[in-house]
Amino acid sequence: MAYRSTERVKARLSASRERIIAAALEIMAGHGYAGCSVAAVAERAGVATGTVYRHFPTKADLFAEVFRTASQREVDAVARAAAQRATAAAQMSAVVETFAGRALQSPRLAYALLAEPVDPAVDAERLTFRRAYADLIAGYVAAGVANGELPPQDPELTATALVGALAEAMVGPLAAGVAGPGTIPGLIMFIHRALGVSP
């Protein structure tokens, strides 16, 4: 009896897995989900198509993980930016700036994560992405309501609606190809009004 998976092999496997995820993400950022055949991902990752299936049971599983990874990165960036601000108003400004700024930086990826048609199993992952944003925002809103900065409101509903507003305001421009940078200040004003921030 020989061969009992060693550390070195485990590391290589894990690296390979990461490379597959990264390749999928790169293709998504370049050509959208539509361009992501398993064969294309495998080629970009430098492996055979069959190898993809040694790491993920189905294509949907692969892309669920891709979405999860990419989404987490986005949410983390937004959370990090907001964490440095003190008031709910400032926190929401940071949310908009970061979210929109990053989306305008990689519009194709943003579109894929937010709105592009994908198969249902992957779509489910998108819901949790939006939910993560909503939870983040709901926290700021609840705190603002608690300390009197914001008027009474249902933080969950406000947060959900704001996520929708943000996404829609970005996807429209993304689809139209028009990335108005003047959009961001306008959006911040809108959101402050919607929260009831006193001027």
Next chain:
Amino acid sequence: MAYRSTERVKARLSASRERIIAAALEIMAGHGYAGCSVAAVAERAGVATGTVYRHFPTKADLFAEVFRTASQREVDAVARAAAQRATAAAQMSAVVETFAGRALQSPRLAYALLAEPVDPAVDAERLTFRRAYADLIAGYVAAGVANGELPPQDPELTATALVGALAEAMVGPLAAGVAGPGTIPGLIMFIHRALGVSP
């Protein structure tokens, strides 16, 4: 030389076409876009699959028209309800009530129109759907700003953001199948705040 398409035939053709669209719409309302194979649509319309292709060059063209028809119906209903109100605040209340009320009435259809994964050609039609809502709302906002009811703002941006907020707030309940009855008043409050309606 005989046969030169007569009125009676034209009427029959047009009726057949309408029946195909209606069948597609019914299947969408029942099983979503996913259940809409061309064969299924044809069967429900009482024609052969080949006949569908005498009316529409491709499946995408058929569903583009289905989306257009259904969307127009929704937008019209909303516009009709809002037209009976005088102030921007009241008009937007009517928009929310009508939009949300109708969505909760036929959740499967609403989901298909708003958010279900569809092929890209059909997805494009969805953009114009949302755009139609945004244009409608932008009109009310612009009028409200002009007559001083609302504070100065970019009506386009506000309208886009509000469409996103409405859609996002509805998709959750639609997916869950549960229609939170407190959602609509909450949404109206949110939207009034976002518009800057003075309390």
Next chain:
DNA sequence: GCAAGGACTGAATGGTGGTTCACTTCTTGC
């Protein structure tokens, strides 16, 4: 070096469902 067993390969497979087309049926004008 070697045997055992896992990892990797990529051409072949298979299922799905949109699309076609040779044929049948119907409609029209004479």
Next chain:
DNA sequence: GCAAGAAGTGAACCACCATTCAGTCCTTGC
């Protein structure tokens, strides 16, 4: 009634692409 030509049919076709698997290459422990 009949010829011309359009509308309707639905089984067969085909493209696409996720998935598989028999064969090959590597890694390991001795």
